[in-house]
Amino acid sequence: MSVPTEWSSAAVPAIEIRDLSTRFGDVVIHRDINLEVPPGQMLGLVGGSGSGKTTLLREIVGLLAPSAGMVKLFGHAVLDADPQRRRMVRRRFGMLFQQGALFSALSVFDNIAFPLRELRLLDEALIRDLVLLKLAMVELEPRHSRLMPAELSGGMVKRVALARALSLEPELLVLDEPTAGLDPDRSENFIKLLTTLQKELGFTVVMVTHDRPTLLGLATRLAVLADHRIVACGTMDEVLAVEHPFIHNFFGSGHAAAAMGQGVS
């Protein structure tokens, strides 16, 4: 019997950002950002509007090249020059876009099956089983798989998009405003769903959100983006201990936020 070797990636951070700077023309967005996210962590990225949260997220997934510095996922550069290696890295994370970004010409089933079919390794019967499994994971019923994206409600769009993001068994899930556009009730359900799935599948999560309940419900750690850099990074209490006008405004007085955190958890 072969002894199971320790999963090698466990020691490598899921996300590693080194000296990252971003400039659009003369406008500086980020200046020398350093950030490390160990596997299994749920990191919430917060910052005022225009502080470059979404830009940073786009740089993490390789949709945008930073002006300087680099982003590594699982120890590999996202923007590797070798297309083969780049594809390998991209297969290891899933992204949930703010509006879902479902392919409107494809049914729910085909949307979730799309990344699996792109692998060109699996037969249709296996893909069918996997799609139905993902649908069940996000608490949708098999009959929903025939619907087109235009026929779905906002909450269902998010669930289908989550199922699609999870279809390749990602080790990292990137969420852009996961609960934007959902009513508080649905948003709470969606947070519960995400936490359950995270416990079960053990993926790392990075998210950008404005919604305080989402942040307190999901994130185990926070990174605060202000003044072109990360001013605080750590657990809720550690972040609250940092004196910064944005943190003060965003979380209000420390006591209220702590009470809120306890209420949610």
Added chain:
Amino acid sequence: MAVASIETVHRANSLQVQLAGDWTLATLPQPISRFEARLRELASREAAWDLLSIARLDSAAAVVLWRSWGRRWPASLALSGEHRLLLERVEAIPADLPARPSERLGWLLVPGRLALAAVDNLAGMVALVGQMVLDVGHLCAHPRDIPWREFSANLYKSGAQALPVTALIGFLIGIVLSYLSALQLKTFGADVFIVNLLGISIVRELGPVLVAVLVAGRSGSAMTAQLGVMRVTEEIDALATMGVSRSLRLVLPKIIALAVAMPLLVVWCSAAGIVGGMIAARLQMDLSYGFFIDTLPRVVPVANLWIGMSKGLVFGMLIGLVACHFGLRVKPNTESLSSQTTTSVVTSITVAILVDAVFAIMTRSFGIPL
């Protein structure tokens, strides 16, 4: 990452299978079908399964395992709690998707569906025309509401900006037509009749039809796509909530602009065609420009020009109507946008040519010199 591995141990008269390593989509040996066949073969021998050494099990590998077990739990199985949870999820996958409604005689439905769609489209178009008439009535009573800006923008986009391309096409067609006819006419010694031939065919027939095809492809498609995208992004709804009539502000200016621009484009395109023909006749048959220009008004009665322009007017309104009708029917998805745009262009070209045939029959006694 460790590759998924299978170890078999024969013990007494039973077979024990130990699975180890990472069982994930990325680490399963390829091709998966052969790997699965091996597992299935082991399952058929009533083996005892030991999954305790698996480091990571993801749903893809779980589905592969479950299928190889023949979709049931093996008699002897050792595994951790979380892996059991995952396999239980796999067990809950329904065996088949809910069937689509049966379509065995589906082909019988096709003509009926087409007829219904045609009636539906026709009704929509009639409603749109009715709305236009009401809008024009409203504008006559309230001239302040006339959407001058939109009208002039559309006139510029579908009229002025179409001038170069219509001139080019008309000019080239004129050359081709003149060149081909000259070859035929020469053999009969009827060179001078080139003026009659070109004049009548271009002014009366080719000019309007060419412009109709060009405008349908150029402006008709743009109008459908624009209205379609405005539907997708809810801009039309936003207009409605501000109390702005979509027919008055979006549809009417487009139709009127095309109705004004098309006759002028027809004259412009016909002129370019005649110039092209004249140049080709000069090169091919040494027919002087002076003779051509002198003869043209005598052999082509002015009625032909009026017929050509009224065709332009009617085609323009039809193209605008068809484009707006299909644009407003776009559903909020990309597929619908592309199919409605295609239908819009195909329909407007077909309708223009159909109406052209009607024109040919109705005006057969006008404008032909005897």
